[in-house]
Amino acid sequence: MSLTIPALAGKLAGLQSSAIRDLLKLTAREDIISLAGGLPDAALMPRERIARAAETALCDPAVLQYTESSGWPALREVIAARESAAIGRSVPVGEVFITHGSQQALSLLAEVLLDPGALVIVEDPAYVGALQVFRAAGARIVAVPLDSDGMRLDILEDLLAAGERPALVHTVSNFHNPGGVTLAPERRRRLAELAEAHGFWVIEDDPYGELWFDRPAPAPVASYSPQVIRLSSVSKILSPALRVGWMIAPERVSRAVELLKQGADLCGSSLTQQITTDLLTDTTWLAAHVDAIRTTYGTRARALTTALRTTFADRLHCTDPTGGMFIWAEFTDTTDTTALLPAALDAGVAYVPGGAFAVTNTADNSLRLCFTTSDEATLTAAVDRLSSAIG
Amino acid sequence: MSLTIPALAGKLAGLQSSAIRDLLKLTAREDIISLAGGLPDAALMPRERIARAAETALCDPAVLQYTESSGWPALREVIAARESAAIGRSVPVGEVFITHGSQQALSLLAEVLLDPGALVIVEDPAYVGALQVFRAAGARIVAVPLDSDGMRLDILEDLLAAGERPALVHTVSNFHNPGGVTLAPERRRRLAELAEAHGFWVIEDDPYGELWFDRPAPAPVASYSPQVIRLSSVSKILSPALRVGWMIAPERVSRAVELLKQGADLCGSSLTQQITTDLLTDTTWLAAHVDAIRTTYGTRARALTTALRTTFADRLHCTDPTGGMFIWAEFTDTTDTTALLPAALDAGVAYVPGGAFAVTNTADNSLRLCFTTSDEATLTAAVDRLSSAIG
Structure with a gap:
């Protein structure tokens, strides 16, 4: 044959x-x-602390079952409380969506927010994991350089004045990968204002915010507008093997992400999400x-x-x-x-x-x-x- | 404003x-x-067995680190050995790709194998998680009914004779969800022959194969041709919270899936993959x-x-x-x-x-x-x- x-x-x-x-x-x-x-x-x-949390979690058969696509309910509650404190407003659980690391949030958001050919603004140099998903989504990518205060908003404003209409702007706001810099507070406020004035989304990608050395990172970009979708994860403070990231986004965005998550992988791990819940609520230890x-x-x-x-x-x-x-x-x-x-x-x-x-x-x-x-x-x-x- | x-x-x-x-x-x-x-x-x-495996796994710091996109190496070895026995040929590790449940394998494969408008043959009734990803990929979907011996291959042959050229055929070969039936051995051989003759992929989606009651399921469709990509998982025999599925596919397919997995979620969990390795190698217990x-x-x-x-x-x-x-x-x-x-x-x-x-x-x-x-x-x-x- x-x-x-x-x-x-x-x-x-x-x-x-x-x-x-x-x-x-x-x-x-x-x-x-x-x-x-x-x-x-x-x-x-924290190997020993995770082992202890695993042992405790495994007393409950529910931690071995499928969970909701939007995440283990107890973890969503904890993240809602933490992010409420970070953003400075009460974040409802419906705006919290747990993902398989924050890379998955980027990937699902690219599908939810971008039509082919849509304009995405990234930083230069850029986080390559974000570039990869925006390219895969068929976006047109324009880069705005960084300086020591983060994204050059004057250049973003020039682009907007020239008639560019981004669907979204991606920023690693704290301790940039690879750029090492942090977006200055006044630029955070201005970026949020521009998003609202011009109708674009901002993805504030913040895996490193807790890893400050001398003083805490500035208030999140998301504290200035609900049009800022905030991503973070426990990969850098607890362990990437928990594969727990999250996004804080308006409920219509979260619901759209939920539909895509069902097709992508059904749901996350109840077990690692309950372990994470345990560690995040042990606040003195944490x-x-x-x-x-x-x-x-x-x-x-x-x-x-x-x-x-x-x-x-x-x-x-x-x-x-x-x-x-x-x-x-x-x-x-x-x-x-x-x-x-x-x-x-x-x-x-x-x-x-x-x-x-x-x-x-x-x-x-x-x-x-x-x-x-x-x-x-x-x-x-x-x-x-x-x-x-x-x- | x-x-x-x-x-x-x-x-x-x-x-x-x-x-x-x-x-x-x-x-x-x-x-x-x-x-x-x-x-x-x-x-x-097996809550206690998983707790024991977690404790053992956590003696090694590597189980808390990021792992390779294609999966925790020890688990890939174990799956290669198990699938070699199931398929009846030596499956190299390069053909084993670990996914976040087998739903993720379906989702990534749809991107790797399907151009928009490509024809996908599914079973009627169909596994809805597969339908969802094929629809999202922009495929044209044609359904072939089930009878008590599984997919009606006579109807598939009619479609091929009428000039239809599927890019892939999806089958839940064992104990169908939702249809309850199992693809008969002679149909397995014939489906593989048709795939080779007409140049289409088969996805053999087999989450239930180990759950036989009186006698083991027939030899996999994948045992008849390397054009059959085989999916399975531990969700139904160990726990879905491990989020461990896999695919056995030619290396060029695995490499393409790897590129997409990097953008989708970087990698799976070293921890749950090592726990799975432990349980699958404890063969007497298993x-x-x-x-x-x-x-x-x-x-x-x-x-x-x-x-x-x-x-x-x-x-x-x-x-x-x-x-x-x-x-x-x-x-x-x-x-x-x-x-x-x-x-x-x-x-x-x-x-x-x-x-x-x-x-x-x-x-x-x-x-x-x-x-x-x-x-x-x-x-x-x-x-x-x-x-x-x-x-």
Whole structure:
């Protein structure tokens, strides 16, 4: 019999793997210090507390059953209370939707909010997980650069004045990945005003907000308008293996997301959502736990910036990390970070070239460094290796 | 300031909630015996064994970290071994892809395999979760009816002879939801031959295959051709809260699914995937555990069919359940099961009218009954209530 080989969908021709994820596969070598990852430190994750919560949760048969598509009811209540405090208004449970990590919220929202060809404004450099879903949704993407106060709203206003009509604006408001910066309070208010005046959605993507070092992050963009859909997760403060993220969105958006979630994967895990409920309601423990992460990451961030500035002086500008997991650095000479990477790997250090996150700007001289998973001595050694690679 | 309210995507206008899920919300009343659900019995799920596995898993910090998009490596190995035994060929790990329940496999496969307007063949009545994703993918859907041996391949062959060129054929091969029937071995072989001859994919959706009562299910459709993508999950034998499903597919399909999974939700839970690995490799325990479920469900299925036949005699035909979770029944008179439902709920019993699963046929006189979550006396009482509702 002659065989006819079936095809894959045509749109896959343009789909590429994330450059970062492919790179991560290369940098798993034991002899390489990787600052290329984007992972929280597993050693700081509360294994014993999670084991205790699992044991308690498993006394109830309901934690092993399917749950509602919108999430385990007890967790939605806890998130509603936490987000009410964060946003400064009473968030009803109907506006809380639990997702399989906040990446799933981005993915479902792209389907709910975007018609093909719709304009999406992203930051430059951008979170690549967001770029990927907006591209898959067939959006037209325009990037607005970051400065040390976050998204350049003057440029966004120029775009609006020129007649651009975005369907949504995506911002990582706190401790940007990869940019390292935080959106200034006055820009938060202005972004919300622009959203209401021009009828676009804002997605405030905030996985890192709790990881502040010296002072809490500013009030969320969502505190200025209900047109701001707020995303967060416990991946960076508890564990990504719980796969618990959430969105706070108007009920008509939440209901639309619910219909899509049914088709996407029916529902999340009652078990990991009840474990999360337990940990988030143990507020004394939680405060001490998150505080310990802040202290450790803050110490590591300072060690890395100190080493970078001592080693490279004016040859490299880097952000002043006030929280989160990343430093964004830029060579002030002609050093091309993509071209440098093979020599850096040979010298035993990995990073992500800025180009992996670039949308309009090329970011040829930039790089993203993650400080979360190495201690201070290792971070200092990594900078030495980077220096030797440059020669 | 005048506000401009932002819009949702236009395609949502046609999207509707699952009739079954909406109905489930109505039937949560304490005084109603619900045979409308599609849930495994939580009382049979191995809470203590899962708690023990969680405790062991949590000795390793890696179970709290992000994992690969394709799944926790140890679980992929275990599934490869199990599926090799089931399919009768050596399945490489590269063909195993772990998903967030098998619903996610359906959803990602629809994106990978279907261009808009592609023809998809489903069964009539159909699994509504599959219908939902194929419709969302913009497929043209044609239904082939079931008989007591599963999908009517003679009708599929007529369609092919008439020039129809499906991109894929979806079948729930074992203990069909909602149809209750199992695809006969000779039809499995023939379906695989047709797939190879005409160049279409088959999705063999098999969540219930392990839930056989008297004898194991026939060899999978996937044992006859690599063009058959096989889906299964632990939701019905361990717990849906683990959110562990999988697909066995050619590596080029798995790689395409991996790219989409990164955008959809990055990865699954290392924790629940390691718990699943532990339970699936504890083969002596697992065999006894699954055997206990089979015995209980088999007893319940027989109690329900006995009550139905005793009560309704020739007025109702029902399937002979040989496994799974459902009985499909059809009134031989003019009883309209959708019209009957309010009276049935008043009488204290819930079911799903056949129309909820109908694609081309109307199934006005049919209903789906789930026997998994009620004991024999309750099932008998449910049939009494149904009888009193008909009057």
